[in-house]
Amino acid sequence: MNGPVIFSAESDPAIRFHEVTKDFSTFDDPKHRLAKALGFATDAGRRFRALDGVSFEVRKGETLGIIGRNGAGKSTLLQILCGTLEPTQGSVYIQGRFAALLELGAGFNPEFTGRENVYLNASLLGLSEDEIDDRFDAIREFADIGDFFDRPVKTYSSGMYVRLAFSVAVHTEPDVLVIDEALSVGDIRFQMKCLARIERLRASGATILFVSHSLEQIKRFCQTAVWLESGRVKLRGDASFVADRFRDSELGAEVPIDNVGNARVPQSLPARIQSVSVSREYMEPFQDLSVEVRYSVLDPAIEGLLVGVAIKTLDDLHIFGPNTYLERIVIPQLQGEHRIEYRIPALPLLSGTYRIDVGLFTDKGLVCLDYISGAGKLIVSAPYFSEGLVYIEHQWRVHEG
Template identity: 70%
Template sequence: MTLLVPRGETVGIIGRNGAGKSTLLQILCGTLSPTKGTVRIRGRFAALLELGAGFNPDFSGRENVYLSASLLGLTHAEVDQSLDKIIEFADIGEFIDRPVKTYSSGMYVRLAFSVAIHTEPDVLIIDEALSVGDIRFQIKCLARIEQIRARGATVLFVSHSLEQVKRFCQTAIWLEQGQVKLHGEASFVADRFRDYELGRLAPPSGEANLVAEKSPAKRDSVPAHIERTTMSTDMLAPFEPLTVEIEYAVNDDMIDGLLLGVAIKGLDGQHIFGPNTHLEQIDIPASRGTHGITYHIPSMPLLTGTYRIDVGLFTDKGLVCLDYLSSVNEFTVAAPYFSEGLVYISHEWRVHGR
């Protein structure tokens, strides 16, 4: 493959497991040698590849800060200047002076990420590292990455979250069996990959999975979660209204950039429509407590079929998912007349004289 990533660009790297994403990043970082060809990186780079890579398990967290930072090119004096900030960001308390072999996976990634971002890199390489930390730490990390990006650094970002890639990255690379299948604008590439995967993994008719996805963590441990959703009806005709009532709870005092999204999908998983409050510039309550939102479709354009609704609660403009309920509601559109296709498109016929 041949790639050129300009300075200051944020690039998402996506693909199925085994496509070569991690291998590519390891080659870029120099931990693997390419079979042939060359890699050139201009400026200082920092990488978060394998969890805790470069840490000595018998050393304390503080000692590993110096060890890891030296591997990233910092001098002892430079680490001295940043040490307090690194420890504060990692937020692991008294564990900073305990051996890292006693750390949880979350503590590992907190410390590793904190060291990497405080090197002030020109190129930051991240391989799914944020998936290990809790949601609050993800939010803090993404805010810090935004600061690094704002000063002109280049970011290479491997993620299985297509929404993170679409909202965080300018361009994306889709890898398939070690080759670049598509390289272009992030939303375009992510959508093409999603469509490809839906077509490859679509279950036979009538065998779609009805199990709803729940929060990745216990609900009282996340900043906000969805309490319940209800629909005005589960059976309607084309052009009739549909209303979805959504109740959510905020568990922190205040969350910045909270948004709510609704997705309408077919039984095959095909994404039909997915608005959210951020895209439509609607502010929703983010103070501690329980709140309600109404999502109303005054005239349903869908034709005959059964459809499912996903509801998601996000922060940071959709970068971090706080709660996501998949296939939480289902409705059927029954047309009293013959129709072809998925949606009704307003049109008219004109017959010209012969």
């Protein structure tokens, strides 16, 4: 297969991966690798299967998230999707104009200036010179790299590469956009800017395939998700469900754990949760409950902070989860430590054991800065008087005759 097949039948999905397998040969001796590259038969190599029968479809206008640990096969999948690798078996189909933001600088000539690379890269993505002229100012403004725009891209930082590459990709107005972890190289404010632009593309009907280690971005931004493990699809379906199952798996595996057993994030982020205190662990229905969240802001330029508190069952059913943005509560964003309290005057949970998750986000909840799963535990006990998870006010009426 020479790259993805582009088709246009309206009834077909925007992306179709069908039984895709990719094998690589590995060699201990460089001579054997060279012989293989030159087309000479050799049995000295070992086969490594990076993808093993992967299948999925993405409907038009849908955003699909791809998650998995390092080495799970995500990069191989994306390279096959973009046509830079050919599958050993299987087929890939894409409908419409296609743009991808993968490896830093892909499609750029390092000797060319940013200006020259705009024309080079946009033409590779299918725009005519007149179309590039029409969108040139918008591309330059969005990239926002100042005087570097007229310097060779070999002098760029990784963040500048991403800014220019993303700007070109989204201004081609693709029908299908593929984005991997390259966005994570940019600063938080640029990520927010990119996510807002992706949201506009999605609202206009574009199909997006989104690879991210941020499970909150996957849950809030994607409708569906695929979890890759050892080159195979371990789970696919609703994005929140798949992301939560992956998080559960990671919490029992190789996730950094603090001294109270919570997953932690790197402390270099612009804001993070310092502590969470829950007013009670044992309670009866309709008692009050308070959750105190202490957080610190390290970067005074960060904007749009919000705190979310979620009550979940132990098997991860999300019962209730408001956040300060949705309820129009402005929380402190100045540099330093801050404290907010979340209070439920009469919690209507029925008997059972529940957990409390707390997250610190920005960009309307799309960018997760810190998240503590199981920050608190609730054990609700009461004499039997109803069934279910929560008590809902209701009435009975008996009509005679």
